[in-house]
Amino acid sequence: MRSHRLPACVTLGALALTGLAACGQKTDKSQKIAVSASDSACEVARTELPAGAHTFSVTNKGSKVTEFYVYAKDGSIKGEVENIGPGTTRDVHVELAAGEYESACKPGMKGDGIRGKLTVTGQAAALASDPKLAAAVATYKAYVSTEADALLAKTTEFAAAVKAGDTAKAKELYPVARTHWERIEPVAESFGDLDPAIDARENDVEAGQEWTGFHKIEKDLWVTGDVSGDARVADKLVTDVTEIVTRSKSVDLSPVQLATGSKELLDEVATGKITGEEDRYSHTDLWDFAANVEGSKAAVDALRDALTARDPKLADELTAKFAAVDAALGKHKAGTGWKSYTELSKADIKELSDVINGLAEPISKVAAVIAK
Incomplete structure (x- = not known):
């Protein structure tokens, strides 16, 4: 957690509620917030928090793979951790300003999840008050803006080829457009209402929902070879991507989100692209694989000055490990x-x-180094 001051001395009961040891003292940033997730419950140990950086430690006590999310009032995702297997514990770091939020566990990784209220009060110095971290956010936002523009341009070309029935051109453009999507996927996914419409695979679609987006067209291009019925899907894809681009250019990012986003992109590779299940019809998974790695590296590169100042050994290790991935790929x-x-x-x-x-x-x- 980040430090903050109360407006005046408060009672011991209030201090216990906020997790402070005494009036005006710093919060204990090492204290994790335990989350007990099961197939039917999502128990968060503390639901009233002081503003600042927090770590939720999520233990899956159920039988299904689960996810944990922290949602802002507008529905955007402030923090998430996916693919939490039964019997395992995973952490997620989140920076929260004062306001109302929702926690959510998603057993089976589908649906709206089991939700609960989180209330954040008080004030804390934002992580981005550190000049190095402020520069990191600005650098990464510029990267996101550039990739978002390219995503829209290539998606528009892809949709035009689909509508024209030019399957050869559409097949050529499909992995190119998706490259720009995959590079900024954590930011795109933070708008939870749009991500499924754009990037859902057939098995991700719940009963009663329409399957749309890249993978719907992918199946028609490579399996049936007939995209004559996909004009409306192509138009909707452009509309949804346009909205993603607009939102991504104005999104308020925390330095912690850069760090967690970098990890999420690698998780995407490890749990999807490496198995060949993401682009199961076109088999263009290596395009997505490479783009996820590039996006992860862009986030780390933006944070590099701050990371080098805080943990130079870790910064050097990351340089070497990224080089090893690039060589293998x-x-x-x-x-x-x-x-x-x-x-x-x-x-x-x-x-x-x-x-x-x-x-x-x-x-x-x-993320833990950046959240200090």
């Missing part, structure tokens, strides 16, 4: 793009998995 270049996933051998997949796991370990430490 570079073996599978094909022209200006990437090989089909189907061309990878089991040894290739293992090598890529090993270097990603090797990078994921130090990446997992960045």
